[in-house]
Amino acid sequence: MTEFEHTSVLLHETIDNLAPKDGGIYVDCTFGGGGHAAYLLSKLTNGTVIGFDQDSYAISAAQEKFQTNLREDHQPHLQLVKANFSQLAPELAKLGIDGVDGIYYDLGVSSPQFDQPERGFSYRFDAKLDMRMDRDQRLSAYEIVNEWDFNELVRILYRYGDEKFAKQIARQIEKARAIAPIETTFQLSDLIKAAIPAYARRTGGHPAKKSFQAIRIAVNNELGVLSESLEAAIKLLKPGGRISVITFQSDEDRIVKQLFKKYSEVDLPRGLPVIPDDLKPPLKLVNRKPILATEEELANNKRSHSAKLRVAEKI
Numbered sequence: 001m002t003e004f005e006h007t008s009v010l011l012h013e014t015i016d017n018l019a020p021k022d023g024g025i026y027v028d029c030t031f032g033g034g035g036h037a038a039y040l041l042s043k044l045t046n047g048t049v050i051g052f053d054q055d056s057y058a059i060s061a062a063q064e065k066f067q068t069n070l071r072e073d074h075q076p077h078l079q080l081v082k083a084n085f086s087q088l089a090p091e092l093a094k095l096g097i098d099g100v101d102g103i104y105y106d107l108g109v110s111s112p113q114f115d116q117p118e119r120g121f122s123y124r125f126d127a128k129l130d131m132r133m134d135r136d137q138r139l140s141a142y143e144i145v146n147e148w149d150f151n152e153l154v155r156i157l158y159r160y161g162d163e164k165f166a167k168q169i170a171r172q173i174e175k176a177r178a179i180a181p182i183e184t185t186f187q188l189s190d191l192i193k194a195a196i197p198a199y200a201r202r203t204g205g206h207p208a209k210k211s212f213q214a215i216r217i218a219v220n221n222e223l224g225v226l227s228e229s230l231e232a233a234i235k236l237l238k239p240g241g242r243i244s245v246i247t248f249q250s251d252e253d254r255i256v257k258q259l260f261k262k263y264s265e266v267d268l269p270r271g272l273p274v275i276p277d278d279l280k281p282p283l284k285l286v287n288r289k290p291i292l293a294t295e296e297e298l299a300n301n302k303r304s305h306s307a308k309l310r311v312a313e314k315i
């Protein structure tokens with residue numbers, strides 16, 4: 001049995017806000033342990049949920065855990081797709097689907113990805129630098145740390161990690177790899193610690209936290225694939241269909257917020273008495289402000305602290 005322990009964040013808020021309807025087609029873009037999907041399936045007596053994940057480990061764990069729902073004749077039916085959600089439209093087209101009633105994303109990594117030392121995501125375990133969610137992908141943390149030039153390293157550390165000592169860390173990495181390749185998470189974490197001044201190391205969390213997050217986002221091109229996929233998702237939604245997105249990082253949330261804004265507002269010529277249908281925006285916001293975890297969830301799940309949920313509806 002493949003164990004997959006992951007506590008879902010904003011579980012009810014994400015799914016209830018989709019207002020699921022029997023017979024509908026729903027897409028879970030980040031299936032993981034299937035916590036959100038299990039709750040969605042429990043709300044349907046018939047209909048289809050398509051679960052995407054780029055991690056073959058998540059897909060094989062789901063094949064065991066959701067055996068019943070995966071049976072051809074079972075209602076509600078679950079179908080799994082091992083693919084990046086950047087491939088949303090072409091993968092759904094392969095299944096003959098060109099419109100959906102709801103779609104949701106729970107971004108970032110799952111607990112097993114962090115907690116399995118050999119995945120190389122965590123500074124808590126010593127392992128070969130990796131951080132690929134999709135282990136068929138070529139680019140890993142090893143290449144970024146050992147091959148990307150100083151300016152590229154500084155850019156990702158600043159941009160994806162808000163790391164103010166980005167330059168010092170990139171310099172330390174350059175110095176170390178000139179002698180021998182940086183192979184492991186502990187080697188990288190020690191270099192980061194050495195680059196950060198002692199006064200700064202005494203405050204905040206683990207000194208390598210921001211840099212590890214930044215490198216992970218770069219390895220998996222997390223921000224690049226998000227906008228592309230959200231654009232496709234909005235097109236795929238049927239009128240009245242909804243999209244929920246949980247983000248965990250400010251750049252991610254900004255992408256969702258700006259895209260929802262772009263599609264829910266239109267610049268109309270002044271003085272139009274009635275807005276013609278073809279000028280109406282394609283989306284309306286279900287919640288103006290992002291939904292955050294309740295006090296109870298915050299107390300029980302550390303991952304929920306940075307979570308923000310935004311929901312919109314296709315008009």
Ligand SMILES: C[S@@+](CC[C@H](N)C(=O)[O-])C[C@H]1O[C@@H](n2cnc3c(N)ncnc32)[C@H](O)[C@@H]1O
Pocket residue numbers: 006007008009029030031032033034035036037052053054055058083084085086106107108109110111133225
């Ligand atoms: C936070 S977990 C999802 C947890 C899930 N909602 C649950 O309740 O168990 C995120 C999952 O999405 C997957 N993922 C992240 N980015 C992806 C992408 N671009 N394409 C496909 N899967 C992705 C990861 O591999 C991981 O398994």
